[in-house]
Amino acid sequence: MSQRIVVDPITRIEGHLRVEVEIDGSQNIKSAYSAGTMVRGIETILKGRDPRDAWAYAQRICGVCTLVHGIASVRSVEDALKYPIPVNANLIRNLMIAAQYVHDHVMHFYHLHALDWVDVVSALSADPTETSRLATSISKWQKSSPGYFSDVQKKLKKFVESGQLGIFSNGYWGHKEYRLPAEANLMATAHYLEALDWQKEVVQIHTIFGGKNPHPNFVVGGAPSPISINSNQSSTTALNINGLQMIANVIERMMEFVNEVYVPDTITIAKFYKDWFKRGEGVKNFMSFGDFPDKDINDIGSFFIPRGVILDRDLSKIHPVDLNDPEQIKEFISHSYYDYKGGKDTGLHPYDGETNLNYSGPKPPYQQLDIDKSYSWMKSPRWRGKPMEVGPLARILMLYAKGHKPTIDLANYALKELDVPITAMFSTLGRTAARTLETKIIGDKMQGWLSSLISNIQKGDLSVHNNELWSPSSWPDECQGVGFMEAPRGALAHWIVIKNKKIANYQAVVPSTWNAGPIDKDGNRGPYEAALMDNHQLLDAKQPIEILRTIHSFDPCIACAVHISGDEGINEMIQIKIG
């Protein structure tokens, strides 16, 4: 006997995601289906516009990982135009991207993922003194006194007693899968609230360089952040001596929270859920496009996060990735709401992307997807025909495989604390732990990049923008390029074709498409679906917390899933998917 369980909306994510699973009589997940349910049409909207404007449109694919599409977009135009950017602009981008990682990952852990493991209602019965003892045993964080936890508890109590649970309404509170002691629940809830406050300061790094957050500004050819050494307040920019000092301070305080709260909390919570290191493995293949160039995006060897593919868990061999090779990255639509002229089973490289929208799902309102046919707005991207997992776990494995010592040391420390082998990383909690580890690893690089920027300024190099190719009159009639980055959620690339100074084609293949896409022509599943089918038994089919844990371990970002045909034919088509 099999039963279909539907979870829609999947909340505590970015965007609109629906998951359906089939369970057997013992409530084991036998098959799983992941569906993006919202499209906007940004591809069609971008067509015919000034390539220098594209970043602002593309950036609105996602307001959570708010800078990634802006960065990928300006890099795609720069690649097409062979447009070098100043060293300082590269440092500013590295700092902004790294700040995004730290911000995004911490907020994901506390605000999007924690409630899968932390029972807020249980925190009411915690002993504040015991909570303080627990907190001080794992960290030097100052806010750890019994009085502090008692205040947080009182605040929660008043909230719960009001009878209006607000965002906590109808959670699976009291579910047997919640295994933390009340004290750990109270500690984590206090940190949930602290992180909500903490993140406001982290984004100030974006605000100084890019003027605001969410959606900071970028510019093709560099950074729109002129450096002002003028001390006159009425005649200055945000990036002056005060701004630089503020960035240094923010990084320091930000990393204190990562080191003293986020890292120890992850390990402490994970200790109570060690069976979750044995389920939720995805497709066993991992891919990174690489990021954080030393000086120049074309110097792939200088990337702090290496580029490559790991196949079938084999860390001894890193396969090279070429974004321009038509045989490597292809997209399939066998179960997506699109048609290809060559048929539903054809795969196309993004430069040859063909896109014909064809919604063939059930007419709303509907109860179930027709999973034998098309069931998602997402396509299924593949590398050499294979599904790939992208994101923090892929990057940590890549750094580990390449012998990056801080990564090896930190990973070994965490594994030892948890008393699990390295293979435990191939799991739901392995993915969550990898996100925590990389937050520290990447955050620890930031003061160095800032020092380099300050040192350049001291030497008199104020350059942040290369104006040489700014004017479209300096561009060739036709060119194309690819802009890539490692977004917090994984490998991201935008492909652009420029004709007569305007965008003729624009395509993005983004992390959540790699992870969340539907079944391909060969019946291969993407990482979300594969992970849900790895050793998941639902304790209570009406409260499928297990599905949320594994889906949230990927940090879904389902902002946009769009493939809409124009009237002008294949070459004029533009596509963007999943943020």
Place this chain on the structure above:
Amino acid sequence: MQKLNATLMDELNRRGISRRSFLQYCVVLASTMGLSPVMANQLPEKLLNTKRQSVIWLSFQECTGCAEAITRADKLTLENLIFNFISLDYQHTLMAASGSAAEEAKHNAIEKNKGKYILIVDGSIPIKDGGVYSTVAGETNLDILKRDAKDAMAIVSLGSCAAFGGLPQAQPNPTGAVSVDEIIKDKPIINIPGCPPIPNIITGVLAHVLTFGIPTLDQYKRPVAFYGSSVHDNCYRRPFYDKGMFATNFDDEAARSGWCLYKLGCKGPMTHNACAVEKWNGGVSFPIQSGHGCIGCSEKDFWDSGGFYESMASPVVSAETISMAAVAGVGVGVAATALNKIKKAKSLKNSEPVTIKDLKQEEA
């Protein structure tokens, strides 16, 4: 705002809040809410008498930037809002419950608070092809909005997509995206545009709705207190504009010295928002202060109002039909080409709006 009656003091004591910190808080809040002095004096009482009001937040064709934005508010914070002002009974990004449990939470809140809850909407609504381009729990956004708006007290359209259609509605509007007020006609609607809106303005307007009701709105349903003047009017670089001192690329001496970004395409003069006053993220900066021109993200149709780096020789009229006479003081005489001057003169004479499109046509 100095006196509190005995009842209010009792209430404060009950809540364990000191009079001094509460009054300080009221002062900050009054500015965030854009209150007049008279209303500011009434604020303490209004606050203490406020029950946490049910808020249902619907997310449609959006990028979650607006939900992220509200977490950045630092005067009236989201935490404060949730613990003291509102019961956020349905909000996809933050709520614990998923799937049917989430939908049930919404249903329960609506049933319990009929006619009293505030509906927040972020994202536009696609209406083409029966609305198949965006569904939640198998239902179209259109059906959800119509049903959930029915018993709402008021609707807050948060961000440029919900308020004006935003990016999804940009030409050629592939999914037939529309704003909330194109669908709902029989409810009070407050638009808080911006991509995203300024965080403190989001919470400030919500606090106003909860304490004093709907704030004074302009013809585009925007709170006048925050959208009444242009970014340009309050910009710290305005003196450079007035003197004709402009940056001509992103990294020249003028750019480094904080001169006006008008020639780099700044849309500050056409953009009604409080960025230059309120600034962003703790008052650290705003786009122009960091060195990029305003892209006009709180104006209707800003995505289709000409390139972000094309300088507006005259105010681009898209959000509202301003006659040139009304804005003559803004752009006249500075950095306008001779051609533009001709068009401006014509417009002034005829009280016609000028757009970048007009100027291009003349050039052609």
